[in-house]
Amino acid sequence: MRIFKEEQRFTQSWLIVLMCVSFIVPITLIIQQYTKPNSTMSLQQLLSSSIAIAASGLFIFIFKLKTRIDEKGIHYQFFPFHFSLKTILWQDITKAYVRTYDPIGEFGGWGLKGGALWNSGKGKAINVKGDIGIQLLLKNGKKLLIGTQKENQAQQILQKYLKNE
Numbered sequence: 001m002r003i004f005k006e007e008q009r010f011t012q013s014w015l016i017v018l019m020c021v022s023f024i025v026p027i028t029l030i031i032q033q034y035t036k037p038n039s040t041m042s043l044q045q046l047l048s049s050s051i052a053i054a055a056s057g058l059f060i061f062i063f064k065l066k067t068r069i070d071e072k073g074i075h076y077q078f079f080p081f082h083f084s085l086k087t088i089l090w091q092d093i094t095k096a097y098v099r100t101y102d103p104i105g106e107f108g109g110w111g112l113k114g115g116a117l118w119n120s121g122k123g124k125a126i127n128v129k130g131d132i133g134i135q136l137l138l139k140n141g142k143k144l145l146i147g148t149q150k151e152n153q154a155q156q157i158l159q160k161y162l163k164n165e
Contacts, residue, residue, distance in 0.1 A: 002070070002071070002160075003068065003069070003070045003157075004067070004068065004069035004070075004150070004153055004154060004157040005066075005067070005068050006065075006066070006067045006068075006148060006149065006150050006154075007064060007065070007066050007067075008064070008065045008067075008128045008129060008147065008148075008149060009061065009063065009064050009065075009128060010060050010061060010063055010110075010128050010129070011061075011129075012129055015060070019057050019058070019060070022057055023053060023054055023057050026053050027049075027050050027053055027054075030046060030049050030050060030053075031046070031050075034046045062079070062080060063078070063079065063080065063111075063128065064077075064078075064079045065077070065078050065079075065126060065127070065128050065146075065147065066078075066079070066085065067134070067146055067148065068085065069134075069154070069157045069158065069161070071161065072087065072089065072090070073087050073088050073089040073090045073092070073093070074087070074088045074093070074096070074134070074136065074146070075087045075088075076088075076126060076146050078112055078126045081112055088136060088138065088144070090161060091139075092138055092139050092140070093136055093137070093138060093139070094137045094138060094139050095135075095136070095137040096134065096135065096136050096137070096158050096162060097134075097135055097155075097158065098132065098133070098134055098135070098148065098151055098154050098155045098158065099132070099133060099135050099145075100131055100132055101125075101131055101132075101133050101135075101145060102131065103125070103127060103130075103131055106122050106125070107122060107124075107125040107127075107145070110127050110128055110129065110147075111126075111127070111128070112124070112125075112126055113125045113126075113127070114145075122143065122145075123142060123143025123144055123145065124142075124143070124144050124145070125144075125145040125146075125147070126144070126145070126146050126147065127145070127146070127147025128147060129147065129149065130147060130148075130149055132147070132148055132149070132151045133145040133146055133147045133148060134146045134147075134148055134154050134158070
């Protein structure tokens with residue numbers, strides 16, 4: 001294996017259930033308001049409100065974490081925050097390894113996390129699910145953890161490229 005590729009999205013069952021509940025409650029309240037005998041809400045207002053609630057909730061499902069590891073370095077993109085792949089060259093990495101981490105305890109959850117507001121000593125994390133990540137210690141002193149669902153493949157490719165240095 002010479003190239004590692006992974007693409008992840010927020011597809012956890014608990015998240016889908018939570019999003020469905022978060023749609024049902026406000027839309028039900030809006031429908032109740034619309035069906036009251038003395039309601040001043042128009043059909044257009046009902047539809048536009050319902051669509052806005054559904055669209056805002058579905059927004060999370062466009063988030064996508066792409067990771068690529070090759071001879072050049074480690075590349076990542078967390079759409080919609082990054083519109084193109086960000087590259088960390090091998091020469092800029094002090095250490096890279098796969099590890100288990102506590103998403104909530106270490107970084108405050110999933111997504112684009114860390115930095116100044118949450119446990120800054122741990123660095124930043126980009127993750128969408130699970131508790132396995134590729135930990136990078138950079139020569140500039142920064143730390144970055146990129147979540148992965150492919151623990152074994154990530155470990156193998158890191159060992160391959162770190163041996164060649």
